[in-house]
Amino acid sequence: QLQLQESGPGLVKPSETLSLTCTVSSGSVSSDTYYWGWIRQPPGKGLEWIGNIYYRGTTDYNPSLKSRVSISIDTSKNEFSLRLSSVTAADTAVYYCATYYGSGSFYQYWGRGSLLTVSS
Amino acid sequence: QSVLTQPPSVSAAPGQKVTISCSGSSSNIAQNFVSWYQQLPGTAPKLLIYEHNERPSGIPARFSGSRSGTSATLGITGLQTGDEADYYCGAWDSSLSGWVFGGGTKLIVL
Numbered sequence: 001q002l003q004l005q006e007s008g009p010g011l012v013k014p015s016e017t018l019s020l021t022c023t024v025s026s027g028s029v030s031s032d033t034y035y036w037g038w039i040r041q042p043p044g045k046g047l048e049w050i051g052n053i054y055y056r057g058t059t060d061y062n063p064s065l066k067s068r069v070s071i072s073i074d075t076s077k078n079e080f081s082l083r084l085s086s087v088t089a090a091d092t093a094v095y096y097c098a099t100y101y102g103s104g105s106f107y108q109y110w111g112r113g114s115l116l117t118v119s120s
Numbered sequence: 121q122s123v124l125t126q127p128p129s130v131s132a133a134p135g136q137k138v139t140i141s142c143s144g145s146s147s148n149i150a151q152n153f154v155s156w157y158q159q160l161p162g163t164a165p166k167l168l169i170y171e172h173n174e175r176p177s178g179i180p181a182r183f184s185g186s187r188s189g190t191s192a193t194l195g196i197t198g199l200q201t202g203d204e205a206d207y208y209c210g211a212w213d214s215s216l217s218g219w220v221f222g223g224g225t226k227l228i229v230l
Contacts, residue, residue: 039165046208046223047157047210049210051218061218063216063217096164100219101170105153105170105211106170106171107157107167110164111164113164
């Protein structure tokens, strides 16, 4: 089955841009079966949807984050990435990448998560 | 404040049955598929129920889902201590053109 692994810097300074990558194995980001998504979870809080990308590059973003977020896909590396600009302490969270099955509308496979801390 | 509303916590004894509600609106639950996720302590969420009431391979029949109007319900029978986790509902919201999660419900098995 599909496996996803997040990678990122762990620590980002306020006002900088957060970048995370999700590497996909046992499957292809070029598949037309799935969308590829990002979800985050602040410490001790619930899940927050960030956005999805389809292999053709079409995206959907959380309206509350849309002005700061960008999701891209690199089929040559079989990975997709998240960029979140102008970060603050409120962006400190565990960031998960996941596969979104559009036809049935659910997140099927999840990565283990990557903790991103925003601090000077 | 989440678009989908769940109770913060529910509790029941081992072997008993529990239900977790998820209340939404005409733009999400009423017209789109609902899914449920189980998050055990310190782990990533796991798909538990999709398309209102379907179970992925490997999920026991003790877990069930249903939808009625603008609400959905997750049911768990034969509770086990290993079921202690946070449970989240989710659905696409056609008005927001985005995915929404419930705030999560902590299941306590007494």
